[in-house]
Amino acid sequence: MPSTPARRSRPFRLAASIGLATLVLAGGATLASRLPAQAAEAAFIIPAPTLDAKGGTGTETAILAGGCFWGVQGVFQHVKGVSNAVSGYAGGTADTATYPIVSGGGSDHAEAVQITYDPKQVTYGEILQIYFSVAHDPTQLNRQGPDSGTQYRSAIFPTTPEQAKIAKAYIGQLDGTGVYGEKIVTKIEDGARFFPAEAYHQDFLFQNPTYPYIVINDQPKIDNLKQVFPQQFRAEPALVASAKS
Template identity: 45%
Template sequence: MGLKIDPWSFPDPELAATEQGRRSIVLGGGCFWCTEAVYSQLDGVLSVRPGYAGDSKDTADYRTVSTGRTNHAEVIEVVYDAGKIGLGQILKLFFSIAHDPTQKDRQGADVGRQYRSAIFTADGEQKRVAEAYIAQIDKAGLFDDPVATEVVPLEAFYEAEEYHHDYAARNPNQPYIRAVSTPKVEKLKKVHGDLLKAGAKDAAH
């Protein structure tokens, strides 16, 4: 990731959301095993589900999406308590920890439309906050390259097959998880230990 500043200095969004209660947002940041692993650690996050968004129900399965010939992205649905963790923090971690938002239709060695950076918004407020934050990040020149993240309305979220759920937690020694997912989680624990769930905090020490 071509981040020009240290992750401790990554700014909060200047445009804050006014949401309350139980909320959700769908995020695409490469392989959903890795983004799920990051958001599952956070206090205030009620659930994280891997899935697909961007195309039709009849193509929303792993084998078909993995061909790269659909418009689906691998995504996670993050359900959160806005009283504990707001949209601003969710997005801040998305851009600074969970993935590289400057890569188009890929994340590292994972190449294809299904690995694109995307925010699937539930309403107009999420759209305004996300677009304003991207403009803020680009204006500040925080990355070597412009943010490539797409911001689009969520039409439907299709839950992924059961074996993808909690994949990183259940397969910590899998080579891909050790190489790609684990470093993201360790970075989260190091930079944002104050945002972790109690169990995750204990594991971080």
Template identity: 50%
Template sequence: MENGKTETAIFAGGCFWCTEAFFTDLKGVEKVTSGYIGGTVANPTYKEVCTGTTGHAEAIQITYNPEEVAYEDLLEIFFATHDPTTLNRQGADVGTQYRSEIFYTTPAQKASAENFIKLLTDQNIYEGKKVVTKISSASTFYPAEEYHQDYYAQNSNQPYCQMVITPKLDKLKKNYKNKLKQ
């Protein structure tokens, strides 16, 4: 899935409105697409995925330049912006579609994800809680409906965005200032 200078990373870490917002402003990230992956239904809709019966996770596909941002940096942001110790949920969002999962597109990404989770575990970052993030080979990624793309940028005043996304985004901007686009 490499294309010249860009590579693709795919992460599921709860609601894709949230995860998309965290990666859009990172240096080296060229595009972030919200969508669905890991299920059994071709071309699923948001309504279908929300039932939890398609097997898909809400996820983001990140197109990035590895010369500007390392995959390990993307992993660091991924783990810093969601709770990888809760199975099939993030906050109030509950169901398999909100699971924590890394969909690797290369063997190197798989190895990096495994090493990162081992490091988090060895350093007891989550104070005894087990990291439940799955690592899976990327299957077909289906872009979500257009109104889900750039959701936070277009709806930042919406109550869900204000309560859930904005505080996390503020923390991200404070802690990762040097990794953000100017």
């Protein structure tokens, strides 16, 4: 496994008393970075969507982008009814779907997560409610917390016309309530393909719970999910590694 590249666009700042944090990944790869200055937002309660999908049969997929895919993946791995959540890239072409290219801003991709779920247990509207409230901040344009660039944009990639309709209606509903105090910048991008990210990005939050970026930016999202959506929260995450075994 090649060494994991550092996230180039993150402005890491550090107090003099805190040193360089080095993470040793599975397989011996390392990732070194400094603690980011910004932490995750507090829990944010928003109304449920007035338009939602009816429970179907089998499984369905949703593709969402909201900043670093480590945290978004981690959130949905803890949602009941989700059987798999895969970190990856969406919005660009196959030849640019690699971490060095995407993280450097050299593609049309966004870091995204493909969510496989049982619509009888969790609806698409409920997934969007979690996405808009605890997974990311939909009012930040081309950035999330310490990460900046179009690769960290807020975007929904519908997999069906019904999903596109529900997402558009929900954005309009939330903007109409003024619940955020700012306009939602989330884009709905139709027809995008999803490309899974490299293996070392999968289950990253679960595999590296003490990594500084995770502690500051992503673990609070899991805590907020448990606080705001206790009925949908599952303690044991649905891991990519488990889905493959």
